[in-house]
Amino acid sequence: MSGKKQFRNSIADAISRASAAALAIAVVLSASIVLTEQAQGQTYRVIYNFTGGIDGAVPYAGLTIDASGNLYGTTNTGTVYRLMPKSSGWIFSLLYRFSAHQIFAGVVFGPDGSLYGTTWQTNFGEPGIAFALSPLATVCPATTCLWTQTVLYDITDGDTVPSFGNLVFDASGNIYGTTLPYSAPGVAYQLARSSTGWTENVLHTFSGQGDGYNPYGGMILDSGGNLYGTTCDYDGVVFKLTYSPGSGWIETILHTFQGDCPYSGLIFDASGNLYGATTAGGEENAGTVFRLTPSGNGWNYSLIYSFTGSPNQCGPWGPLYIDRAGSLYGTTYCDGENGMGNIFKLTPSVGGWTYTSLKDFALDGHDGAHPIGGVAADARGNLYGTTSSGGTGCRYNACGVVWEITP
Secondary structure (H helix, E strand, C coil): CCHHHHHHHHHHHHHHHHHHHHHHCCCCCCCCCCCEEECCCCEEEEEEECCCCCCCCCCCCCCEECCCCCEEEECCCCEEEEEEEECCEEEEEEEEECCCCCCCCCCEECCCCCEEEECCCCCCCCCCEEEEEECCCCCCCCCCCCCEEEEEEEHHHHCEEECCCCCEECCCCCEEEEEEECCCCCEEEEEEEECCEEEEEEEEECCCCCCCCCCCCCEEECCCCCEEEEECCCCCEEEEEEEECCCEEEEEEEEECCCCCCCCCEEECCCCCEEEEECCCCCCCCCEEEEEEEECCEEEEEEEEECCCCCCCCCCCCCCEECCCCCEEEEECCCCCCCCCEEEEEEEECCEEEEEEEEECCCCCCCCECCCCCCEECCCCCEEEEECECCCCCHHHCCCEEEEEEC
């Protein structure tokens, strides 16, 4: 089997193994640090069921919210969509549909108000792309009016493929992202705007020799322009990329895991601490949530929570979300009471963290199942996300949903 097929199959196998374990085993989720609670006063509802038609199916990524409360997302089958809140419910609009590309990452707004994202390599061997979607200049008279799509760059001409993580912009409007190994090692890259378009600059090539491999989760930026991310191989790492005049970008390893896989990428809190999650590892090898705190010239690792459940990459795949009070929110792929995944909250408390399950997905999958993307929140504290399967919109409850949790 070729290296390309092995890599593609490794991703499919990881998800299918977790799905098989989730369907076969019902697990009980309990706290390993403080107290486990059930959600109180929270209302969960499905606001959209994907049909597998023109709207797409199987949303891997989470959502982006604009100032008006509109939700934006992608599906694995190549669609970019918007959900607009109305008094009668949510209105779905298809913004763009790629004919051959799959999409694993979400979309984010750039400085110009356009949506930016990446696609996977096509089934025909065409490279993945970085793209922008711009709204129409005139008022659209219909519910669905496709936005204008612009290809920014063919990502490394098919040697590697765009990762699951979202793109990120710096203050100058440059774009940063990561790619996964395909026929060449994965890289951290920059897309720099010029008068003639966009130019790709490779910042770091991952070798797997202590510097990480498979950077699934994308990167984030601090106020000084440093980049942070994670890689997921046999031993995942948390890395930092710092620009040094005359030397270029220099990688520093902040933490190395022992058999844990941090797919989810990283987030910052207001104090500059980093938070992330692993799909495996912890007390029962069912995933963890961790914190890295800067200390002198290094970073101190803290285990915040250790999930219980199936030791089959069932922990969080998507990034965490942190609110103003410092509480963390996320999803698990196949942990939870029924092994179908759940939505959780971790609240800082005296002596540790309090774990709350906001939603355990049911075995029938009617309200969603197996979330891969993370959690987003609007200005009123409502939570939103997607599930990669479940729902009632298509045959076998396999197309996925968009969900909402209100306080």
